[in-house]
Amino acid sequence: MLEQGALSVLLSYPRLLPLLGLGCALGFVTRRGAAVAAVLGIVGLWLGFAFRDALINAVISGPAATARLGLPGPISCLFIGLLLASPQRLRSWLLPPTALVAGAMLAIAVKLADPSFHDPDFIRGAIAAAAWSVAAVGLTIHAYRRPWLGIATRILGSWLIAIGLMLGASLLLSRPSVGAMPPEPAARLEERGSLDLFPEPRDTGRVKSRLLEPEFDPTAR
Secondary structure (H helix, E strand, O other): OHHHHHHHHHOOHHHHHHHHHHHHHHHOOOHHHHHHHHHHHHHHHHHHHHOHHHHHHHHHOOOOHHHHOOOHHHHHHHHHHHHHHOOHHHHHHHHHHHHHHHHHHHHHHHHHOOOOOOOHHHHHHHHHHHHHHHHHHHHHHHHOOOHHHHHHHHHHHHHHHHHHHHHHHHHHOOOOOOOOOOOOHHHHHOOOOOEOOOOOOHHHOOOOEOOOOOOOOOOOO
8 A cells, every 4th residue: 555655646746746846945945944844744744634524524515526625736736836936035935834735735635545545554655755756856956956947946836826727627617518419310311401412202291402402303304
């Protein structure tokens, strides 16, 4: 179950992309700011696991409950995208609450994806994969920070905002109902004005061609 928990994070882009964005944000702040954000992210994970039942019950109490269960990923994308797209002077203030929200949303998403419902190894694998993703990106950017990375980070933030909005809209907006099925071809041949090029005689009382006049009889001499 450890492998399944790790793959549930690494192979799901609504869960992985916010973590990569969070790692980018951690790479641009000081060590103290990164430590505070990491602690709040852990607190968010704990809160998400501790109050997941109450949050899930609040989500499913109403119509379109199945669609709303997929909202933790879009919410994380939107919050972290806004964080990355914000100016650098505001990012250090927005990072701690954003890490708290991202941790809580990750906990809910992992618990909803748990096929065992009670096996702690699945959750351990998911948390380990999430921590590795954030730490790998954050430490890499902190060690090899270049001026152009700031522009790339803001572009990533705009992408995450767009992804969060599109995913959320696709889950919340009602889909159009399927219309009535078209009639069978055999039934359409019985209708007046069909595209059959060989009309029946006039005495049958049916005219099946738009291309031929009703009074014309092709068998007449």
